Amino acid sequence: MDANLIETGTKEILSTHGKGHNKLVPILLDIQESFGYLPENSVRQVSDFLNVRIGQVYSVASFYKRFQLTPIGKRRVTVCRGTACHIRGAPQIVTEIENTIHLKEGETSADLEYTLETVACIGCCALAPVITVNKAVYGAMTPRTAKELFNDSSRGDKNA
């Protein structure tokens, strides 16, 4: 993303917030929402604005899974690894997806098409094993249906 765009965008976000230390998380949430991740320069601006060390900002940002420090792909693939999904085969599904889109868990493809991540629970255990692609939810997955989902690009597109 364009550096200037990030700078002005961040400035705008900062102008809507006050200066207290308790504003740190709301500011970071806004930045995450508009850029999809926390660009380094934004973090620097935040640290100047709030007058806290950059390390402190990163310390908070790295604590929450919600915040990403690197750009994420257009399709954010989230595989649930909660207890129910785990028992019903989440590990095999992760492996299958890893092999299909050639990414390891936690990685983003170089062309920013996919990000693959796992989470502890999506909150719909009855559908286990479940994955989400951006906001679309796919339940009762098997390694085969997971593979088809990513090979059949039309289906993937529809839900992107």
Add this chain to the structure above:
Amino acid sequence: MSKLTINIDGKEVQAKSGDTILETALAAGKYIPHLCYCPGLKPEALCRLCLVEMADGELITSCRVPVVRGMVIKTKSPAIDRAVRPTVELLIKYHHERCAGCPASGHCELQTVMSHLKIDRKRVRRLRPPPAKRPIDVMNRCFDYDPNRCILCGICIRTCEAIHGESLLYYIGRGHETKVAFYGDEKKCETCLKCVERCPVGTLLAKNLIEAK
């Protein structure tokens, strides 16, 4: 400073008012396990190993509580053991398996705690997660950081804060993957190396300084 006496494990002990229970006990030659306490730094009571039992049965962190005239405390009791032992076992479970080769071996606080509590290494071994060794981080030209050894006591962070006003080191991440890092501020480090000196285990490792120059 006025003197007073408190009772530790049935013995009368001289104490200075303003000192904490832990400081008094250590000065009197009575060991209480502790990891995050460091003389001169503000106690944070993070490790929860320094628990002692008050006369009414309450457990308190002795590194944080100042002595009061006539206090009666116990440093050993079944309740303390039930609280402290699992904490130590969980710490060791994520720590390096062997002490051999560790530069801190011999003056490591965790070793002291383990031998004091007679921790059963076999039992801890059963709890160990499959070995996933995390690589050593190069912190700056003067020292390295071994995440497999860090007990997250925060002494390095508090030391940096106390000496330089604001810390350059911070925690990163969450849970047992937490570590301590500079976040790109390593160039600002004045390499006083006090954090390395005070690390109670062998996490921060000074490099050969001559070689680094």
